[in-house]
Amino acid sequence: MGRDSRLGPPQTLHESALLFDAESADILKKMVGLGVTSGQTQRFDLRTKAGRGKEVYVQVVAVPKKNDSGEVTGFFGTIQDISERKYAELALHTRAQQQLLVATLGRLALSAASLDEVYAEAVSVIAQGLSVEFSNVLVLEGPQKSLVLKAGIGWKPGWMGQPVGDTQQQTHTSSVFESHEPVIIHDFSEEPQFIRSELLASHGIVSSVDVLVGGLEKPVGVLGAYSTTIRHFSADDASFLQGVANILSAAAERHWTNQRLSHMALHDSLTDLPNRSLLTDRLNVALSFAHRHNQHIALLFLDLDLFKHVNDVFGHAMGDQLLKEVARRLSGCVRAEDTVSRQGGDEFIVALTGIQNAQAASVIAEKILTVITTPFILEETEIILGVSIGIACYPRDGKDSETLMRNADAAMYVAKQLGRNRYQFYAPAMNMQALDRLTLESDLHRAIERNELFLMYQPQLSLSTGDVLGLEALVRWQNPSRGLVSPGQFIPIAENCGLIVPIGNWVLETACYQHARWVAQGLTTGTIAVNISAHQFQQTNFCERVSDVLSRTGLQPSLLELEVTEGVVMQGVEQVLYKLNALRELGVHLAIDDFGTGYSSLNYLKQFPLHRLKIDQSFTQQLLNDQQSVAITKAIIQMGHSLGLDVLAEGIETHDQAVHLQSLGCDAGQGFLYAKPLSVVDCEGYLRATP
Numbered sequence: 092m093g094r095d096s097r098l099g100p101p102q103t104l105h106e107s108a109l110l111f112d113a114e115s116a117d118i119l120k121k122m123v124g125l126g127v128t129s130g131q132t133q134r135f136d137l138r139t140k141a142g143r144g145k146e147v148y149v150q151v152v153a154v155p156k157k158n159d160s161g162e163v164t165g166f167f168g169t170i171q172d173i174s175e176r177k178y179a180e181l182a183l184h185t186r187a188q189q190q191l192l193v194a195t196l197g198r199l200a201l202s203a204a205s206l207d208e209v210y211a212e213a214v215s216v217i218a219q220g221l222s223v224e225f226s227n228v229l230v231l232e233g234p235q236k237s238l239v240l241k242a243g244i245g246w247k248p249g250w251m252g253q254p255v256g257d258t259q260q261q262t263h264t265s266s267v268f269e270s271h272e273p274v275i276i277h278d279f280s281e282e283p284q285f286i287r288s289e290l291l292a293s294h295g296i297v298s299s300v301d302v303l304v305g306g307l308e309k310p311v312g313v314l315g316a317y318s319t320t321i322r323h324f325s326a327d328d329a330s331f332l333q334g335v336a337n338i339l340s341a342a343a344e345r346h347w348t349n350q351r352l353s354h355m356a357l358h359d360s361l362t363d364l365p366n367r368s369l370l371t372d373r374l375n376v377a378l379s380f381a382h383r384h385n386q387h388i389a390l391l392f393l394d395l396d397l398f399k400h401v402n403d404v405f406g407h408a409m410g411d412q413l414l415k416e417v418a419r420r421l422s423g424c425v426r427a428e429d430t431v432s433r434q435g436g437d438e439f440i441v442a443l444t445g446i447q448n449a450q451a452a453s454v455i456a457e458k459i460l461t462v463i464t465t466p467f468i469l470e471e472t473e474i475i476l477g478v479s480i481g482i483a484c485y486p487r488d489g490k491d492s493e494t495l496m497r498n499a500d501a502a503m504y505v506a507k508q509l510g511r512n513r514y515q516f517y518a519p520a521m522n523m524q525a526l527d528r529l530t531l532e533s534d535l536h537r538a539i540e541r542n543e544l545f546l547m548y549q550p551q552l553s554l555s556t557g558d559v560l561g562l563e564a565l566v567r568w569q570n571p572s573r574g575l576v577s578p579g580q581f582i583p584i585a586e587n588c589g590l591i592v593p594i595g596n597w598v599l600e601t602a603c604y605q606h607a608r609w610v611a612q613g614l615t616t617g618t619i620a621v622n623i624s625a626h627q628f629q630q631t632n633f634c635e636r637v638s639d640v641l642s643r644t645g646l647q648p649s650l651l652e653l654e655v656t657e658g659v660v661m662q663g664v665e666q667v668l669y670k671l672n673a674l675r676e677l678g679v680h681l682a683i684d685d686f687g688t689g690y691s692s693l694n695y696l697k698q699f700p701l702h703r704l705k706i707d708q709s710f711t712q713q714l715l716n717d718q719q720s721v722a723i724t725k726a727i728i729q730m731g732h733s734l735g736l737d738v739l740a741e742g743i744e745t746h747d748q749a750v751h752l753q754s755l756g757c758d759a760g761q762g763f764l765y766a767k768p769l770s771v772v773d774c775e776g777y778l779r780a781t782p
């Protein structure tokens with residue numbers, strides 16, 4: 092203050108005013124003036140600067156001295172230092188303000204649409220709460236763990252969104268990451284151990300306080316307040332800042348959790364590809380865009396061929412790995428704006444947007460066929476896959492996502508029917524086929540109870556002696572409105588809808604019963620072969636059922652031959668082996684049907700207790716004009732013999748085929764050359780006529 096205290100108490104208003112700075116002196120004079128006119132005692136607080144700039148608060152009480160006529164002639168009074176109380180009051184006020192700010196930020200953090208909004212509010216809260224010119228939120232981003240200026244107050248334009256450092260540099264922020272404690276710097280020039288970042292240096296920052304914005308798995312970043320003049324940030328300042336940081340870390344966690352949840356809701360958890368609902372969303376957006384801009388969209392429905400075998404033979408873990416790899420390869424076939432999605436199982440949908448014409452889709456389909464048929468190497472095992480692709484195009488094949496998906500699916504089904512590993516564009520007739528499939532399925536449900544199924548029997552002969560070695564039972568369905576339906580038509584449908592089990596059981600029982608009768612009549616000593624489908628074979632009580640049928644029909648077990656396809660025995664080798672052994676114990680014969688068309692591994696075949704390999708009729712029929720078929724047939728016969736098995740060729744239609752097969756060493760045959768599948772009556776006649 093501007094008066095020497097050795098002079099004693101001030102005697103005049105002027106002397107009193109010298110105690111204060113100009114602003115407070117002015118207030119003093121005004122208040123005393125008010126006392127003169129009102130004649131009232133004046134009581135007021137003044138703030139002024141003491142030595143070294145420290146602020147001092149005083150309370151002034153000025154009591155007017157009056158003469159006999161009541162006029163104010165002077166003042167006496169007191170000036171009391173109330174700084175301590177005032178500072179305490181101010182601190183309380185600041186805390187209350189800060190709490191209010193934190194509470195407001197907390198509320199905003201709950202309702203904000205984005206994290207950026209919360210960050211922006213946080214820096215303004217810091218600036219207000221600590222009365223600083225500079226504040227910021229630095230967020231850790233990217234693999235390099237850069238600290239990016241996400242929000243700030245006071246910084247020059249151009250810095251926002253920029254990386255301003257990382258956790259590796261020896262700065263005060265890296266120290267925050269290391270210690271997880273607030274770092275307060277009163278004066279950077281006195282803390283040479285910290286490199287001042289370019290951001291701080293270019294703004295002339297002298298003092299700082301920084302705290303960590305923590306996170307459950309990793310820190311979010313740092314929050315800081317800065318001053319260009321020396322400022323002694325207190326522990327209270329740091330704890331206010333930490334309060335703000337805690338709100339940010341909770342908001343960031345909540346934001347990431349929401350992001351994760353919505354990602355999970357829209358993506359397939361195994362491959363991370365978009366799922367059906369994200370695909371539908373994107374497709375709807377793309378459809379309205381294509382509508383406005385006269386563009387085409389193609390939807391490719393993909394189903395992996397024989398993927399189930401991979402799961403069965405190599406296990407689900409390998410199946411999962413394979414699906415991930417398939418997803419990766421598919422994503423590599425399309426542009427970023429296209430969508431590859433997994434529908435579940437081994438089904439994928441690829442949506443190609445903004446294509447010039449429908450034919451452009453065939454280029455991608457070819458690409459997909461190439462990448463999927465390129466062998467996959469997983470855990471040193473080579474796996475070969477195929478894929479059937481159905482293509483539906485907007486606007487030609489459908490105007491909405493649902494129709495396009497349905498039609499692409501129908502086209503995929505046709506691609507599968509046509510022999511797999513190919514693509515097929517949708518045609519309106521395909522939906523009729525799908526409808527037909529459905530009505531066929533519902534008719535098939537009633538086929539057994541309405542006695543519409545019956546069996547035909549096809550003789551199997553020794554190629555060298557011409558003796559009848561046995562018969563193969565082949566099911567037929569005589570439907571009143573459809574007429575005679577071939578098994579090629581209804582067996583795959585029965586397999587898909589589970590009806591194959593009751594149908595298969597009926598066939599087994601009927602064939603065994605019929606054969607036992609023929610044996611009893613002395614008409615045959617050969618076997619009866621019955622086709623067993625995968626579902627039937629997989630039933631846990633399959634062996635008991637066979638044994639039960641044998642004892643009920645009285646058929647000798649060695650006269651029953653069960654024909655299973657390669658696919659059936661390649662499903663879960665351990666279990667199959669157990670079942671096949673149990674069947675052998677019963678005394679039943681086992682044959683592998685359609686051999687050469689599947690994926691048998693010789694290693695497994697060696698372990699199975701088999702009696703016969705049946706060469707698929709496709710090889711027999713190509714025998715005379717295709718060298719490759721000759722080579723395969725020869726190899727199958729040699730392999731069968733080396734495993735001690737009997738080999739039978741299916742579909743022999745000509746004498747030349749029979750001679751050729753015999754020359755290759757084939758043991759037995761069946762086909763139209765000898766006899767077509769025969770009704771019970773015709774078969775009886777055939778057996779009687781055969782010596």
Ligand SMILES: Nc1nc2c(ncn2[C@@H]2O[C@@H]3COP(=O)(O)O[C@H]4[C@@H](O)[C@H](n5cnc6c(=O)[nH]c(N)nc65)O[C@@H]4COP(=O)(O)O[C@H]3[C@H]2O)c(=O)[nH]1
Nearest residue numbers: 565566578579582598622623624742743744761762763768
């Ligand atoms: N082109 C030609 N074909 C010949 C010749 N000789 C026989 N075939 C036909 O070839 C098929 C042989 O049966 P598959 O390979 O077991 O193939 C069977 C079998 O996989 C399945 N199937 C038939 N009956 C049953 C059954 O009771 N249960 C199960 N699960 N499947 C059955 O349906 C398939 C087709 O049966 P089908 O239509 O009866 O057709 C039979 C038979 O009629 C020939 O010389 N030339």
